[in-house]
Amino acid sequence: MHSFSGKVALITGGSSGIGAATALRFARGGAKVAIAARRVEQGEAMVRKIEALRAEALFVKADVSQRADIEEMVEQVVARFGRLDYAVNNAGVSGPVMTPVADVDEAGWDAVMNVNLKGVWLSMKYEIPVMLRQGGGAIVNMSSIYGSKPSELGHAPYCASKHGLVGLSKSAAIDYAGTGVRINCVSPGYTRTEVMEGAVGAMPEFFAATLQRHSAMKRLGNMEEVAEAVVWLCSDAASFVNGTVITVDGGSMARAY
Ligand code: NDP
Numbered sequence: 001m002h003s004f005s006g007k008v009a010l011i012t013g014g015s016s017g018i019g020a021a022t023a024l025r026f027a028r029g030g031a032k033v034a035i036a037a038r039r040v041e042q043g044e045a046m047v048r049k050i051e052a053l054r055a056e057a058l059f060v061k062a063d064v065s066q067r068a069d070i071e072e073m074v075e076q077v078v079a080r081f082g083r084l085d086y087a088v089n090n091a092g093v094s095g096p097v098m099t100p101v102a103d104v105d106e107a108g109w110d111a112v113m114n115v116n117l118k119g120v121w122l123s124m125k126y127e128i129p130v131m132l133r134q135g136g137g138a139i140v141n142m143s144s145i146y147g148s149k150p151s152e153l154g155h156a157p158y159c160a161s162k163h164g165l166v167g168l169s170k171s172a173a174i175d176y177a178g179t180g181v182r183i184n185c186v187s188p189g190y191t192r193t194e195v196m197e198g199a200v201g202a203m204p205e206f207f208a209a210t211l212q213r214h215s216a217m218k219r220l221g222n223m224e225e226v227a228e229a230v231v232w233l234c235s236d237a238a239s240f241v242n243g244t245v246i247t248v249d250g251g252s253m254a255r256a257y
Contacts, residue, residue, distance in 0.1 A: 002235040004031035008081040009234070010073070011035050012064050012123055013091030015042035017193035018142065020049075021223035022088055022230050027055035029231060034058040034077045037091065056081070064091045064119030065111075074126040083134055086234040087127040089120040090142040094195070095161075098154040109157045116161035117168065124172055128181060136180030138234040141169045143187040145249050153210075162187075166245055173243030182242045184233045189249025191221040216251030 009026040013019035014035025027033050027050045034057070035050075037043050043059035050057035060076045062069040077084055095112030096104050120141050131137030146155065147162035166185055173183040190196060190211060200207040200220075211220065229248045232238055247253050 002029050002231060002237060004029040004086075004231075004235075006030075007085040008032045008034070008077065008083050009086040009088065010077050010084055010127070011088040011090055012062070012073075012119070013037055013142075014088075015039050015046055015059075017195060018188065018191060018223045018226045019088070019090040020046055022090065022227040023050060024053065025224070025227040025231050026086070026234075027053040027057070030055070031086070032056040032058075032081050034060060034081070036060040036062040036064070036073045038063050064089075064123060065114035067122050070119070070122045071126050073123075074130060078130055084127060084130045085134075085137050087123065087131075087137070087139045088142070088230055088234075089123045089127075089139065091119060092116045092142060092161075093158075094155070095157045096155070097158075099156075100154055101156045104157055112157040112161050113164075116158065117164045120165055121168060124168075124183070128172075128176060131181045132176075132179055137182075138238075139169075139172075139181065139183045140230045140233050141165055141183070141185045142230075143169070143185045143245065145187055145189045145247065145252055147185070147187050147245070148247075148253065169245075170243045177242060182233075182238070184238075184241060184243065185245040186226060186229050186233065187245050187247045187249070187253075188226045189221055189247070189252040190215060191223060191226055191248075193223055196220065215249070216255045219250065221248060221250060 009031045014023040015037035047057040062073040096108040144162040146159040151159045
């Protein structure tokens with residue numbers, strides 16, 4: 001297991017799902033862990049879980065679509081822990097589904113873009129200067145298999161946001177290459193989280209067919225499997241890995257049949 005002793009990790013969207021699993025994985029590796037999200041009860045419950053692993057924890061209530069919240073989020077992490085080594089910009093929303101492009105309304109489009117794309121840009125805007133002052137750091141932005149291929153779920157705003165996130169991350173990686181700050185993406189395939197369980201429960205036949213097509217391994221991914229890729233990208237083991245996308249999808253993207 002990588003040792004993150006003395007290091008500080010911030011995970012946006014750490015109140016549930018993949019972000020929560022990533023926060024716990026960093027805590028098990030010895031990092032001090034800050035999570036940011038909107039739901040206070042879930043955020044505080046995560047703090048207790050992280051502390052139960054004998055790691056220091058901080059919850060910051062923040063809406064990543066709001067610039068002031070993000071500025072405050074990073075300030076709070078630095079005020080509490082004195083530094084920021086790893087930032088996982090994971091907060092994301094699905095937005096309109098089963099909605100063809102011309103039927104998407106402006107509010108639906110903006111809601112997805114403001115969290116999934118603008119929120120990640122804003123997060124990096126405040127995270128990167130802290131890392132530059134320290135002489136290094138690692139950022140992982142959470143994209144999706146739908147950051148590299150179209151979604152057949154009538155899910156274009158999400159798909160566009162996750163494609164945009166890949167371009168944003170690669171460009172940022174080049175902007176800061178040589179500074180000690182590395183920036184990469186993780187792109188999960190269908191992963192078992194509460195949100196996904198709800199969607200599968202609501203449309204079991206549709207998802208069974210979708211999974212049959214998408215998962216070469218014939219199963220959903222686990223949150224912990226995604227978290228492992230995130231922490232590896234942050235670790236020194238990935239010291240020459242920059243501006244890339246690691247896909248954690250059981251082979252979905254490799255499958256052309
Ligand atoms: P969850 O809904 O469990 O996690 C989403 C997290 O984002 C929550 O912690 C939520 O916290 C937070 N969040 C949402 N909107 C905001 C906001 N405006 N400000 C701050 N935090 C916000 O879903 P997942 O764990 O599945 O998703 C995590 C990431 O992984 C997302 O970016 C998603 O697109 C991506 N992904 C997931 C896949 C899957 O199959 N599960 C597949 C591919 C990618 P709160 O509500 O408390 O604010």
